[in-house]
Amino acid sequence: MRMEKKRILKEDGRALYYYHFAETATTEETAVFEAIVPQEAEPHTDESEENSHV
Amino acid sequence: MSEMRWNPTLEEWVVTATHRQDRTFFPPPDYDPLAPTKPGGFPTEIPAPAYEIVVFENKFPSFRPVPPEPSLSGTELYPVRPAQGVCEVVCYTPQQDAELYSLPIEKMNALVQVWADRYADLSARPYVDYVYIFENRGREIGVTLPHPHGQIYAYPFVPPIPQRELQAARNYLERTGKNLYQEIVDAELQDGRRIVCQNSHFVAIVPFYARYPYEVHIIALGSCTAITDMGAEELEALAAIMHRVGQKYNNLWQRSLPYIMLMHQRACSGEEAPGYRFHVEYYPPYRTPDKLKYLAGSEAGAGLFINDTHAEDTARILRETEPAE
Numbered sequence: 001m002r003m004e005k006k007r008i009l010k011e012d013g014r015a016l017y018y019y020h021f022a023e024t025a026t027t028e029e030t031a032v033f034e035a036i037v038p039q040e041a042e043p044h045t046d047e048s049e050e051n052s053h054v
Numbered sequence: 055m056s057e058m059r060w061n062p063t064l065e066e067w068v069v070t071a072t073h074r075q076d077r078t079f080f081p082p083p084d085y086d087p088l089a090p091t092k093p094g095g096f097p098t099e100i101p102a103p104a105y106e107i108v109v110f111e112n113k114f115p116s117f118r119p120v121p122p123e124p125s126l127s128g129t130e131l132y133p134v135r136p137a138q139g140v141c142e143v144v145c146y147t148p149q150q151d152a153e154l155y156s157l158p159i160e161k162m163n164a165l166v167q168v169w170a171d172r173y174a175d176l177s178a179r180p181y182v183d184y185v186y187i188f189e190n191r192g193r194e195i196g197v198t199l200p201h202p203h204g205q206i207y208a209y210p211f212v213p214p215i216p217q218r219e220l221q222a223a224r225n226y227l228e229r230t231g232k233n234l235y236q237e238i239v240d241a242e243l244q245d246g247r248r249i250v251c252q253n254s255h256f257v258a259i260v261p262f263y264a265r266y267p268y269e270v271h272i273i274a275l276g277s278c279t280a281i282t283d284m285g286a287e288e289l290e291a292l293a294a295i296m297h298r299v300g301q302k303y304n305n306l307w308q309r310s311l312p313y314i315m316l317m318h319q320r321a322c323s324g325e326e327a328p329g330y331r332f333h334v335e336y337y338p339p340y341r342t343p344d345k346l347k348y349l350a351g352s353e354a355g356a357g358l359f360i361n362d363t364h365a366e367d368t369a370r371i372l373r374e375t376e377p378a379e
Binding site: 001003005008010012014015016017018019020021023024025026028029032033036 | 099100101102103104105106107108109110111113158160161163164167168171172
């Protein structure tokens with residue numbers, strides 16, 4: 001199945017990923033997914049994470 | 055507050071996560087933190103009013119991408135490190151009371167694709183050495199949120215059990231020149247007594263060395279050592295056999311069967327995993343409809359499991375159990 005993903009950051013900075021499958025989604029699920037504004041920055045490219053590597 | 059403390063007597067890490075003492079514990083049904091946030095309702099972990107599958111970083115994680123400093127300084131005897139990694143929650147469905155194996159197979163297909171995507175994302179992070187996909191199911195296992203979900207831990211080291219498996223596979227290859235898991239698959243397909251079900255890409259068995267009476271392992275027939283090695287057909291076959299095993303479990307005693315489900319894969323170091331094979335393991339704690347198998351003295355203190363059953367008998371029971379729809 002074709003899969004789409006959108007990443008957002010929650011208010012406390014935690015990453016959250018919405019996964020969407022157009023072939024099986026309801027009309028509501030599709031509309032909700034399409035309305036999500038993604039935040040594309042990946043946490044593992046963040047400098048603070050690199051510096052934290054043990 | 056979480057940190058890694060070294061146990062020199064077993065040469066392994068222990069993670070302390072004191073903030074987890076206060077994590078959500080069986081909230082009332084109308085306060086399900088894994089449900090979508092409905093207009094006018096209380097805010098859950100998922101801001102959207104609907105979702106299909108969602109994954110988010112755990113609010114009470116044992117590992118964080120940017121971990122806090124440890125609560126104390128380590129010593130040469132007792133090293134301490136920040137617990138850097140990732141802990142994710144995978145919400146299978148927005149329905150709090152859904153039974154995964156009663157949902158259409160397309161849900162399982164979707165879930166397998168999500169797992170593969172998370173494995174690819176997490177295994178690429180420089181501070182991650184092992185990605186562990188698992189599910190705790192049922193109050194008997196210690197689940198504190200009944201909403202259908204699993205978890206993913208991205209560890210900064212290879213944890214003990216996968217480490218032993220990977221080493222055992224290397225040792226077997228060095229000693230015999232053969233792939234240990236291929237040998238197991240060949241032996242089980244020839245014997246037949248411990249097979250639960252199979253399809254074109256996977257076989258589900260109660261292993262010869264099962265620790266739990268109804269333990270099941272799903273082993274890849276192909277040479278994949280991680281879920282990201284699989285093509286579309288293999289992923290669908292994995293979804294199908296996991297769905298079938300889950301349905302058999304649910305029909306065994308006509309109720310949703312508690313279990314731990316986990317995936318064992320290669321480490322993320324980029325090194326080959328010689329002689330290894332991707333597989334899924336299930337540990338249901340019940341040995342009869344109303345008796346639990348407890349991890350007591352021999353298991354917990356000596357690491358030696360005592361199984362009250364023979365794999366051949368429980369495999370036959372599961373094989374003959376029709377999948378519950």
